[in-house]
Amino acid sequence: MPIIRVEKVCHTYSPGTPLEVAALKDITLEVQRGEILALAGSTGSGKSTLAMMLNGLLVPTKGCVLVNGQDTRLKKNRRDLWRQVGLVFQYPEYQFFEENVFKEVAFGPSNMGLPSAEIEERVNRSLEWVGLDPETIRQRSPWTLSGGQKRRVALASVLAIGPNVLVLDEPTAGIDPAGKRQILDLIKNLQKKRDLTVVLITHNMDDIARTADRLMVLDRGTVFALGTPGKIFEDHRGLRAIGLDIPYAAEAKSRLNSAGIPVQTESLNIAEVEKEIIKYLRLKKQ
């Protein structure tokens, strides 16, 4: 059974007014347990709206969302959904409100009504998971941290709730290249070691190439493509037309192929593409 089922979902903002916007039109999607699913699309594609449906913040105007088989249209199902599906918003560090890291991360677990020893343990554990040392960081003000550290604290504050599914909206936005890679590696690690299902919302195609098992591309509220990243990234023209990029490895592959340098790999890992180049160079030399 998929962990999340999105069934024929439509969503309209401000219905019945001249400002009516159809944000999602007939979206069907299954998120499989343990996978990293990427949701891509440019601004206004509806990807953030869809994200908020996964943990019941929004209920679709048509269709339904089932999390672990439970329909989010029912209020009683929605009430505890936040414990199962953790949602990390864009620029989460702008949402900090506690005076120190400990309190910030403890916010979720305290709302679960856990005993303080358990809260303590969860805070320490989740800080460790995101690669921060609980002892040195717990008393610091979250505002004084570096960009990458802030992002990690925000991530820890959701992990501390102990969700099965982690939904991340642009987790690497505004972080420098080195920090970006670390965050992505972290996400992959969590998925593998902590048995998490990850939904990664982004318009950064290189991030997708690096992490995602499957990809859904949205364009103005409709499904543009759904499948493996390798397959979807073959449609350069289509993706560009809807305001998206092609990851570097995919672009390199196709440029090389059309220049007569055969690159026969399905992988979006640039190292694989480079191996193929070397193969070609060897052949050339003989």
Added chain:
Amino acid sequence: MKTEQNFISFDGVSYFYEGGESPAINNINAEIRRGEFIAVLGANGSGKSTLARHMNALLLPSRGRVLVNGMDTRNADKTMEIRRLVGMVFQNPDNQLVAALVEEDVAFGPENIGLEPGEIIARVDAALRVAGLENLRNRPPHLLSGGQKQRLAIAGALAMRPDCLVLDEPTAMLDPGGRKEILSLLLNFKKERGMAMVFITHLMEEALLSDRVWVMARGRIIADGSPRQVFRDTRLLDNAGLEPTPAALTAARLKKAGWDLPDDILDLDELVDFLCRL
């Protein structure tokens, strides 16, 4: 005549933020010539924004001096003139738009310098046309896309008819589509010449558009030259905490594997070209 050509010059400029022990920029000596397109590259905290803010007297040097069109930025009487000559666009598209309507926002600068209404309208029309926003002139800014907001910020700067446009990471918060909108606009300006541009970014690919690149690290300009000259020096980039372009990295890895590649491959076109010519 040589100094005539220099539109902005930095003379031994250092700047200390209040309470800061080390200078945010340290002994900068540099010139920006008329009509030139300079990209300023650097990691976070390298001093590139501080440097930019000296170009229109938002910050005044703690040591040394900055001349804009021959005017010392410390001369308070010249501040308005300097800001008219040097327009600036910032990173966050939301936080630099003042008015509740697109056209009113473009008019904000010209209104501040007391132009006649007829002249303001002419400038607003021209700036909106250049930025491709004519159809949106009566929209409220908060309903625009990121790319449109940023083009609006550029239009607002253009309405002042500046001689130099400073852009402080204007693409950092945009999606790929928005980024392309801005870059193609900058390319148009470059073709037309006339207006100097200082484009601050941390992306090598974007800096490739420029005539000249400054690389900043720890408050200093550690390299100044054409993109090609500067980017082939991987040690320098590493030292500045910058990441070479993906194609340059591929070329470097192939070289490491024992293949003979030139060290100035910067993008995929060049890489593929070279491999084909073998």
Added chain:
Amino acid sequence: MFDGLMVGQYIPANSPVHRLDPRTKILSMLLLITAAALAKGTGFLPVAAVSVFALLLSRVPFLFLWRGFKALWVILFITFILQIFFTPGETIYTAGPLTITKEGLLLGGQMLLRLVLLILISSLLTMTTTPVGLTAGIEHLGRPLQRFGVPVHEMAMMMTIALRFVPTLLQEAFTVSRAQQSRGAGLSGVTLERKFTALVSLMVPVFAGAFRRAEELSTAMETRCYHGGAGRTKMKLLTYHPGDYMALAVSLAVPLAVLALRLSGSNGG
């Protein structure tokens, strides 16, 4: 995305009311509101007639107005009820300690009508005048006050910026609140203390954001040569057209008519 419309939000259209000079509309609103405040009995007729006529002329869909009323109906209802029950006079109906009087019913009805007209008239102004026009109008009309040391330009600038940033900040507050809900906020209890804590945790990031924006905005304004009102010009000059004189004349006639009706004693009550 921020879902919903604000009461009295500007609704673009090309109607005769939209085209009026903002100063005309501000002055007319003041005149009509005065008239509504003074009106009694038949005196409401000219006010209502002119307001409804203006509404029809403005081509503002009724739906928008309806939303405005929907947001305020509690206040309207309470006012009405209080008037009905707490005005002494001829008893019509008694229910336990509460009595409805004829006078109460009449007064309540008038109060209700007055409030409805107030909302209609003021919404009409804001729905047909761009925030920018409104600000410019207030700045112009306020100019004489500058002589008495009232910072008219500064106030107008504050209004402009508020108008520009209110939607942005609302959206931000919305996002923050959703982010906190995702971490279980506001779900585990409804005590007053909990609610207060929830409010604080919402306000901290929203205010921090507002300050960050304010700082960046002031830099951006300086960059664009802003240095206060001195020597500043305007792109759009305000000019009165024949339609403005007509509108002003009609608006002036309304409170005069109301006064005349009151003085002539035909109070209808």
